[in-house]
Amino acid sequence: ELVNLNELFTYILDRFDMMIKNETGEGHEKRPKNYSIKREFTQRDLWVEIDPDKFIQVIDNIMNNAIKYSPDGGVITCRLVETHDHVLLSISDQGLGIPKKDLGRIFDRFFRVDKARSRAQGGTGLGLAISREVIEMHNGRIWVESLEGKGSTFYITLPYEEYGEEDLWNEDQG
Numbered sequence: 001e002l003v004n005l006n007e008l009f010t011y012i013l014d015r016f017d018m019m020i021k022n023e024t025g026e027g028h029e030k031r032p033k034n035y036s037i038k039r040e041f042t043q044r045d046l047w048v049e050i051d052p053d054k055f056i057q058v059i060d061n062i063m064n065n066a067i068k069y070s071p072d073g074g075v076i077t078c079r080l081v082e083t084h085d086h087v088l089l090s091i092s093d094q095g096l097g098i099p100k101k102d103l104g105r106i107f108d109r110f111f112r113v114d115k116a117r118s119r120a121q122g123g124t125g126l127g128l129a130i131s132r133e134v135i136e137m138h139n140g141r142i143w144v145e146s147l148e149g150k151g152s153t154f155y156i157t158l159p160y161e162e163y164g165e166e167d168l169w170n171e172d173q174g
């Protein structure tokens, strides 16, 4: 499916923004962690060929990780830009970061950094393995840069479709 990535990414992040705003903390055993999302998007519409439900699953996991492995009040920066033939998307957190020795393994099935730390947070260690599968299935790439104690940035590139549906329609008419 040809998807407008600006719209889809916006839709996903709006849901994360809503989770913060709707949460008053009243009547909850434990107040969810607070966080804020900063968006740096290109103005230009970027079209990619992708299964939107699978893409949502990937971004949900990376966002949930960013929240889970960050201190309260962390800022998550989400970027969307184009290179000459690719779309580049990144999600940066100010969290725990990932030890250098584990960087090569976090996309492996069931791998979790420091079992004790991870167990307390919940999860199975499958999220990033599934994310990599989905992105590579769409001829994209996914990788991470991280500094322990500073934070992590997850990058995704996807092949960029020069024309969106609207452009093709206009060309037909013209």
Ligand code: ATP
Pocket: 061, 065, 066, 069, 093, 095, 096, 097, 098, 106, 111, 112, 113, 114, 118, 122, 123, 124, 125, 126, 127, 128, 129, 152
């Ligand atoms: P699941 O996603 O299946 O619920 P999970 O979040 O533990 O479980 P992954 O999403 O695959 O699994 O992440 C694998 C491991 O990589 C995590 O357990 C965590 O140790 C580390 N990790 C992932 N994202 C971050 C991040 N943003 N900051 C620090 N560590 C991270």
Ligand code: MG
Pocket: 061, 062, 064, 065, 123, 127, 128
């Ligand atoms: Mg996860």
